[in-house]
Amino acid sequence: MSYDDHDDHGHHGSWAPIIASLGTMMFLYGFSEASMGITAIGIAVLTWGLFTWWKGDLPFDGSEKMGELVAFGTPFGGMKIRKAGIWLFLMSEVMIFGSFFGAYMRMRSNWNTHWTLRDKAQEAIDTLGAEGTVDSIVKKCFDDHHHVKEEACEIATNGLVNNSFWVAADGVPAYHHVAAEYITADFMTLLPGAINTFALILSSFTVVLALKAAKNTDLEPNVRNKKVRNYLAMTLALGTLFLILKLWEWNHLIHDYDFTISTLAGSFFYVTTGAHGIHVFVGLIFITYFIYKAHIGGWDPNNAQSIEYYGLYWHFVDLAWVVIFPAFYLY
């Protein structure tokens, strides 16, 4: 997220960008080389960079002049520039989750394999002498998810076409067990995901309450900050609950069902929900800082918009989950 106070008071540099970039590089380097040491140093350096960034925005006591620029011209005229920035950033996030989703749906719909499959059915007719048309063979041998119906297929083709014929075909998928099969089969596995959905929606609501409190001019500063702190703390708690339950559920899937990252459906499941989890985690880091700021009495109606921008991000993360949950847990 781009939390950037626009320095209106002339030009001064910042160490944050170069340090944070160095940290990112070291992290990726360490990860590639499977070197925990370098990876850890990378994360430390990255954190150092972000702290440097925030330190540029000190002090938090409300005396700082944020000097936020206001947009002019269409379409954002009158809006604070940072808000426009967040919206634009969220557009690219939409594309990020869109890509996760598109790739996943491609796997689930076997879009790519459908016509390969017909090709292969033709081959069964031509080379193995199977009887029937392409359509009838595909229909007899596959269910709606293009999974081979082994027995039915062998019987229908008088034993000419067996499972290994299909599996040997490039692009015809072996049967994948998707996460939903395990999750929906067992209430205890479904439960954490279901609780998580409500936890996130609720946490979005508490962010709104925090914003409302921060903008309330009728409140005494210390009362206001206390309210903001409490609401944000609720969000933090709910977000943490989300992550804990998620890890618990992963653990369950891996150990009790042997549903691991080295199956295709597992790769999609863990990487997509993991990426979402990282978004939640990043959100929690920001909110910790916000709570600290409330703790030292830093919020007032003039800088409350930061909570609003944060809320935009948090709602987005929430929304992404509302799409991921049915697609990965139920379908």
Add this chain to the structure above:
Amino acid sequence: MNKNKIRVMSLLFVIFIALAATPQITSYPTGLGANGNPGCTCHSGGAGTTTVIVDGMPDSFTAGQSYELNITVSNPSIAGAEISSNMGGFRLFASAGTFSAGDGFTDLVQELENGMTHTELGNDNRSWTVIWTAPDSEGQIVEFTVHGNAVNGNAVGNSPPDGQSGDAWGTFETSVPGAAALGGGVAMIEQAEPFEVAIAAITFGIALFSLMLVYVFYRNNPEGFNLNGLTKWLKKWLTTTDHKEVGTLYFVYSFLFLLIGGIFAMLFRIQLSVANNDFLTQDQYNSFFTLHGTTMIFLAAMPMIAAFANWIIPLQIGAKDLAFPRVNAMGFWMLAFASILLYGGVLSGEGADITWTMYAPFSSSGGEKGASAGTTLFVAGIVMLGISSTLSGVNFIATIMTMRAPGVTWMKMPLFTWSVFVANAMLYLSLPALIIGTVYLFLDRTIGTVFYDAAYGGDPILWAHLFWFFGHPEVYVVIVPAFGVVSEVLATSAKRSIFGYRSMVYAMAGIGVLGFIVWGHHMLTSGMDPTLRLVMMLTTMLVAIPTGVKIFNWLATLWGGSLVFKTHTLWALGFLVTFTMGGISGMFFPVAGLDTHFHDTYFVVAHFHYVLVGGTIFGMFSAIYYWYPKATGRKLDEKLGLLHFVITFVAMNATFWPMHQLGIEGMPRRYHTYNVDSWTELNSFITISALIMGSAQLILAWNLVRSYKYGEESGKDPWGGWSLEWTTSSPPPTPSFHEIPTQGDANIHHSAEPKGGLFSKMWKGSDSK
């Protein structure tokens, strides 16, 4: 030492270490290791004293014939030179042909992949006989590698875990050409070890670059030439968030990489200059052209565009800076550090060899048949580039949307600003597909996911879709800003406002939208759904319409104006010629039937170099000559500029035009050599032209350096431009405007200019309204 000095110095130290170490690094998905096996010490003696002799090698081989080879390994420093159980054996590999045991040696030697080695029993021998049967085609050169005293060579297998413990004293390599490869009278270029050339070039480059830094610092202020001053000066550049300074960083960076990418190109052009050449090995060739493509697009073209966008956009729209200056600086540094990852392993022969398109499943697998080890780092570097471009994309769009000064309305915005807006919108909406695709790839290579592994039902074509969903918009990301530059330059040089401003804007926006629904034209031969193929074919052809609109508008601008021929004008005119030719060759591909023939041939190479060099690079060169005075207050030398243009334009066409013919004749791209002698002639011509074109860029480098001090003073508005960047001083102050300016009207500005040039005389009716 004060804090600054420590910070600057330690950062610099880390960067230099990284720079020096990077190209030699090998990365295995599972661990860190240096390439080149140091060997174990279990055979006393060692490298220097082991002698390996292979008897019976022919000077050239005849197809299918068998040759008896005698391998003898001796080492006088092994105690007593007697037969002992730890004398080690041998391994012999050949790049083609087959092996079998020699007479009486069936129990003493055994086969391994592409070669022979001793058996447990044969370990005590000091010499062995094997039979090598030559391959069926004589038009090739077979490479032999022999290891003497190869410990565990007999544990059949070639990769570190199963067998090769790394001991291979007395390794040597040789090659045997087939009779036909000799007979054709092939000229062999004298061997130079390309790695050494590359190491020398890069070390030289870094040294030169550091010297240059120190020199520039010295020239800036000769009095303050001391360590304190230096760290302060460096601190300014390392921490700057000012859009002009970040722009300068981008520019220097991109120019450096333009030269590095060029060096790679010249090295592999030498390899391709004659048939059956072996100047580069296959691995070197593969990683050199991978880095060439990636460097040119991501580290040269895009940063150069970002350099001008940084410098010019705020000036053109009358803003004091970009919307988020620190995010902007972060975008640059992410890019800078990403290049370190991209170059991992090049010099140890383990550089990424997956081409800029990084196709799975080759790129997602490792080991013998997969991509080399440096690929993991490379992919990590691409992820970082994605972060960098997303940051700067959001920033530019936010700036253009929210910070335009009064008078700079959407329909009066200078076209360069429009073009950067469209390009960044395309970029940051398409990048996520690449980021996700490369993250999948990265995870496949590191933690064992199976997104692209067909053995587990994974889907390599998914990669192609994700890549090209980004990849096609990407080619417009690099060309659209060049459209913008050419529009500015031609209008200013013709002393009139651009013809058909509105249609220009709509054309760019149209390209921006269409660009998202044509990606499949890169995959027509990939085996994707035929229905989708048809759709992509039709949408691709549609793109030609807005592109054509732009070309005709430029021509009409020239027609109604009175043209002055400055260097930037020449580049813009050159752009019109070469870019149009590239567009025409592009129209052959979307026809799926034709593409089946053209795909992956040199015809494609010709096409995209016409649009990328003749389009993007020419456009950027035009921008350099046009805006250099704004950035430095001095003009570039016009005489040197003319020389640079003429040589580059001619050499560019000489380099890329013959590639069309080679492509039609079927010469494949991405092959490290070819054995059709009749292609040698054109290829040598191409190589020579390429060398000329590459060297001509030194003229530009010299011009940039020289004119900084000695160029003619330019004043505010040397070319008669109308947009806001010409209303502030050159170089502009910081922040770039003290007061927010108001933009006037292009037509009114230009109607005040003197008239009567070449073109308006030709076309009497013109009054350039």
